[in-house]
Amino acid sequence: MTQEYPLVTIVITTFNCEQYVEETIQSAVDQDYPNLQIILVDDGSSDNTIALAERFLPKIEIVKQSNSGGPSKPRNTGLKMAKGVYISFLDGDDLLEPDRTRRQVEALEDHPDAAMCVGDYRNFKNGVVSEGHFSTCPQLSKEFQHSITKNTLIFPKGKAANLLLEENFSITVSVMYRTELVRNQNGFSEQLKACEDYHLNYRMAANHPVVVINEFVFRRRMHDSNVSSNTLSMLYHYTKSRILLMEQEDSPIRALKLRNRARSYFRSFVKLAIKKFQHERLLQALPLAADLYLKRMPSQKS
Structure with missing residues (x-):
């Protein structure tokens, strides 16, 4: 040292x-x-x-x-x-x-x-x-x-x-x-x-x-x-954390990988929420869906 x-x-x-x-x-x-x-x-x-x-x-x-x-x-x-x-x-x-x-x-x-x-x-x-x-x-x-x-x-x-x-x-x-x-x-x-x-x-x-x-x-x-034992909550935060990182990532390649990973987590979240009849959680996650599927990638912004 x-x-x-x-x-x-x-x-x-x-x-x-x-x-x-x-x-x-x-x-x-x-x-x-x-x-x-x-x-x-x-x-x-x-x-x-x-x-x-x-x-x-x-x-x-x-x-x-x-x-x-x-x-x-x-x-x-x-x-x-x-x-x-x-x-x-x-x-x-x-x-x-x-x-x-x-x-x-x-x-x-x-x-x-x-x-x-x-x-x-x-x-x-x-x-x-x-x-x-x-x-x-x-x-x-x-x-x-x-x-x-x-x-x-x-x-x-x-x-x-x-x-x-x-x-x-x-x-x-x-x-x-x-x-x-x-x-x-x-x-x-x-x-x-x-x-x-x-x-x-x-x-x-x-x-x-x-x-x-x-x-x-x-x-x-x-x-x-x-x-970590609450799978539904973890999938929600897996998704949200990657979206937050994606929105501030300077590297287009890493931003794309973050979005793809977030989308994968989000699909798993939706499937599990439906299976568990947690429809209120689906409503809670609507802003995540908008970020993932409606917004352009940060690297695509002018």
Whole structure:
């Protein structure tokens, strides 16, 4: 590292996480890295989350706010408070690997042009831990096989965005960012209640180099309350996030791929909504249909 132990901010976001929050906070406190600012932003919990979190004072800072209905706003609250050169985000039920912060800081210090560092992660449920997420990403795996180090990839500006169009190898908690560059991108889109992490990571990758390390940085807890378990909602936000990216994409090729992917997600959304008799969701999605089928592509505008 070019600088010894630069300050890192970890933003933990919680909403009714009393069953898991102590273990999650402990995984942040136990990082083998000596210079941390840990901020817990609670998004209107009605259970015992805050009382349990207060046991960790003064090692952490706690912020309470009214429920926003999604993860973007509490993460942005933490982003505004962050003092660290680097920032990472931790959901209130997940667990960081002990060396996560140190490893990702080393990668970013070694590659000062990179805006973010992405690591691998594993899902776990009822004591069963899955294989790493990177093993489900064939193109990324191929990149590692062809790399000299086999452990670190450096993607120039735009290349990681091209890969994200094909396979999503990142998720919120697997990434460490340069704080100022995330602020330059205005953080997480509060228009999205899901897929906000893909939306941010794509924008970062489209505008900056990205470093990827083939190491596990956290464990993602799977349970029935996961937002990703609501397939209909996820398809809606898959579609909306790609439309938002399409509308600001400078590359005509990537904009076209985003539209095609959004249309594919939208067709799946419509089929599932009809199957589940969720006709009100179809009405909600009419603006998405207009964006996808009635508007011209940004590259086609004069």
